[in-house]
Amino acid sequence: MHVVHARPVRDPKVTIIVPARNEARNLEVMLPQLPSKAEIIVVDGHSVDDTPAVVARVRPDARLVQQTRRGKGNALAVGFAEATGDIIVMFDADGSADPLEIDRYVAALLAGADFAKGSRVLTGGGSVDITPIRDLGNKGLTLATNISFGTRYTDLCYGYNAFWRDILPHLALPSPQPVSSDMQWGDGFEIETLINCRVATANLLVTEVPSVELERIHGESNLHAVKDGLRVLKTIGTEWVRARRTPTRTASGVKLGRRSRRAATATATVSTPAFRTAAERPVIEEASA
Template identity: 65%
Template sequence: MTGSRRAVPRGRTSTWPPRPTLDGLDSSSGGACRCSASASAATPAARTSTTGPAPTARTADRTGARGSGVGGGVPAGAHADRPRPPECPTVTVVVPARNEARNLAVVLPRLPAEHQVVIVDGHSDDDTIAAALRARPDAVVVQQTRRGKGNALVCGFAAATGDIVVMFDADGSADPAEIPRFVAALRDGADFAKGSRAVAGGGSEDLTRVRGWGNQALTWLTNLLYRTRYTDLCYGYNAFWRDILPALRLPDHYPAGDRLRWGDGFEIETVLNCRVALAGLRVREVASVELCRLHGVSNLSAPRDGLRVLRTLLTERLRRRGDAARPAAAPAAVAVAACECAARPVDAASSR
């Protein structure tokens, strides 16, 4: 069974496409998903575990728990304005990229052809955009509005039209063959499917011993502060239903400029994990194997990034206490607003 797909002109790029409204999603838009009766079998029970951020989840079975969350029980789909498609959700793969031309030439052809692919260019100095369009002519390419991986992801989330959004690195460390597992976990009742290298079937070809120790310590602290049962905090291969975005209260991608906002940098992945837990969303961990980067050098620094994650954990916890002391904001104030500007096609070379 193949769902319908929104037509995307070949080679389409834009300085910014219209931001889709996150309210009242249209399940007929975005990348189509080929579903079958065996879709749930794509993720064997032995390869996934459910992380329930909740007081009651402490006593629940890891492979079948439905966490009630720090702030109380939130049923799956509670943040949706309409029922989620039960059979064939559409999928958008968001790929932030900066100077990743060589990697994109290898990675993009391996992504499922039926999914919408959104490339978020971080003002690259190489031919990232041209390489992306050669490898995936139907991709939607947008320029991020500020700097940092967090801003790039938020720009991609706003351009996404699928029911499900997959966060996918451009360096070749994520395996496209694992996407059906994430989709199956979401269709099975999760709000957020979190990749884990630590559960049965997961692993890493790139994780150093020092980074591994740091990740274990930060994961332990997260579980203590947020009453979660995560097994792998510092891993960015995740997927989620797009209708939960308003509940996550991520920074808007406007205004553009050089002034960074909280969540614009690499802390975005920790911010997501914290806010998913605090929102009481249902999380299922999916076994994932981290591959080695194909080309280029990683910008990761264990001491610097570890301290950034630690700061993020403490800041998000304090912000939560501050939010609890203030009156609740109106839904419109926390949702990612719809863009009112029209898409302006630009030449691929001029957008570098």
């Protein structure tokens, strides 16, 4: 299902969501590089360093909000709820995402995609930060997702993505409420996988965008390869079960059950592909050059 709404054809308002927990030194470098016209929302994960003060000093136009629970997923959910832009960009605070690539994601969405998925695997992408064990795990999890959902993702576990804000209802992401010290399903690093799976379940139009993952500027990542990898694997399984139980709709609005969904997706793929890489979209390749 390709979502069709009255979207701007040029100059969309862009909201950049930046989850941050004790990232003061990185934010000091990264925030000034973000586009001046964008709405910037920094979601603070109960930092004990100078994160709030740094945001106020180096980017006074940014909004600082507190996340309601723990985990990157909850931080993103809080940011999504606060966003007012036409387009939402998911942007890490550690300096690993290149701000200059934002235009590339916006171009993909303006060219017709509902969801612009960053990929370090596509030509023009890459990583100077990924470890061999993370790379191997990512390939395995990407394969598992593609088999389970009939997608053609090349880089499942990369969190630099963008999408039109109007697709949020189709994703049914965890609510920022209630406020609690306990994590709920979707509050952790599995949020990106959950989004990717629900984008596939909703038959939204995906364009992959080549992206280069830079090295973290300061500090160490909160990611734990094995523990979070297992959480992602659980997410794939859980979302596969959910997809089989959740009716979807074709472009004509006809509701489909689990037996009909596979055939409908296959038909959509033949006529109007629901998943396209940047290589299949010359206009996006040109925009990303």
